[in-house]
Amino acid sequence: MRQKTALITGASGGIGFEIAKLFAKNNYDIIAVARNEEKLEKACAELKAFGGAVHSFSADLSRYDAIEMLKAKVDEAAFAIDALVINAGQGLGGRFIGEPDGTELAKELDLIRLNVDSYVHLSKIFLPEMIKRGSGHVLMTSSISGTTPVPFESVYGATKAFVNSFFWAVRNELKGSGLNMTLLLPGATETNFFKNAGQSDTQVGASQPTKPSEVAARAWYALMSGHEYVYGSDDAEYEGDIMNRMQSEPQKAQRHRLLSEPGSASK
Numbered sequence: 372m373r374q375k376t377a378l379i380t381g382a383s384g385g386i387g388f389e390i391a392k393l394f395a396k397n398n399y400d401i402i403a404v405a406r407n408e409e410k411l412e413k414a415c416a417e418l419k420a421f422g423g424a425v426h427s428f429s430a431d432l433s434r435y436d437a438i439e440m441l442k443a444k445v446d447e448a449a450f451a452i453d454a455l456v457i458n459a460g461q462g463l464g465g466r467f468i469g470e471p472d473g474t475e476l477a478k479e480l481d482l483i484r485l486n487v488d489s490y491v492h493l494s495k496i497f498l499p500e501m502i503k504r505g506s507g508h509v510l511m512t513s514s515i516s517g518t519t520p521v522p523f524e525s526v527y528g529a530t531k532a533f534v535n536s537f538f539w540a541v542r543n544e545l546k547g548s549g550l551n552m553t554l555l556l557p558g559a560t561e562t563n564f565f566k567n568a569g570q571s572d573t574q575v576g577a578s579q580p581t582k583p584s585e586v587a588a589r590a591w592y593a594l595m596s597g598h599e600y601v602y603g604s605d606d607a608e609y610e611g612d613i614m615n616r617m618q619s620e621p622q623k624a625q626r627h628r629l630l631s632e633p634g635s636a637s638k
């Protein structure tokens with residue numbers, strides 16, 4: 372079988388690394404992107420064990436120029452991208468307005484650059500060649516947080532609501548292009564995400580029932596079967612497709628507040 376190529380952002384850890392393993396196992400060469408070079412090299416060494424080529428690109432995707440540089444390197448190496456996984460994202464917990472415990476604007480704007488700008492930018496520059504070839508797979512990692520307002524993660528939730536809307540619109544525009552596009556909506560998953568977001572003391576951050584490998588397996592199956600979207604677990608599906616469709620925005624916000632309020636882990 373011909374070796375194909377998958378470009379995966381956030382491939383050095385968590386959900387992205389598990390997704391990368393599935394691509395590597397299934398005859399894809401990997402272009403792995405993340406910031407920390409040491410972590411990335413370690414992940415790439417594991418991915419190489421599956422037998423394909425693995426290329427690592429260290430890039431901070433919250434920076435416009437880093438994304439342009441990534442594209443230039445991909446072009447220079449003449450890689451043809453068969454699968455694009457836009458997954459790298461971060462969270463940020465805390466009170467939006469508060470003294471002294473309010474979140475920092477600079478961190479919020481960086482978060483928007485990564486969780487929103489990079490999704491738009493990567494799609495804009497990598498999709499045209501895939502469309503020209505008339506085939507390929509595109510997976511975007513959003514979150515169940517994109518289906519509800521999320522107090523104490525207000526900016527994070529809004530970035531994921533953006534991803535949902537953006538994904539559905541572009542997917543619709545690209546009907547007939549030959550691309551398979553799937554939206555992944557994980558619920559709380561056991562990765563470094565909540566620790567990095569400063570949310571270890573919240574109920575949602577303290578209990579992450581789903582393994583990243585389970586999320587990746589569901590994503591892989593959905594992507595390869597042409598499903599439009601998939602949740603990271605049955606619980607996430609119930610919350611996203613039942614609860615968050617039935618309740619109003621203020622009801623959902625109040626429900627989620629109980630899980631994401633700082634200190635809620637010990638209540």
Ligand SMILES: NC(=O)c1ccc[n+]([C@@H]2O[C@H](COP(=O)([O-])OP(=O)(O)OC[C@H]3O[C@@H](n4cnc5c(N)ncnc54)[C@H](OP(=O)(O)O)[C@@H]3O)[C@@H](O)[C@H]2O)c1
Pocket residue numbers: 380381382383384385386387404405406407408410430431432433458459460461462485512513514515516556557558559560561562563564565567579
């Ligand atoms: N875990 C959850 O509960 C959960 C729930 C819903 C949705 N999600 C979504 O799932 C996706 C993956 O999250 P995860 O849980 O796997 O988190 P994770 O374990 O923290 O992994 C994040 C990955 O993204 C990379 N990354 C972070 N910031 C980056 C940047 N500025 N530029 C380039 N790469 C960057 C990280 O490597 P470096 O730090 O070295 O850059 C790492 O490889 C995110 O979009 C997240 O919003 C996660």
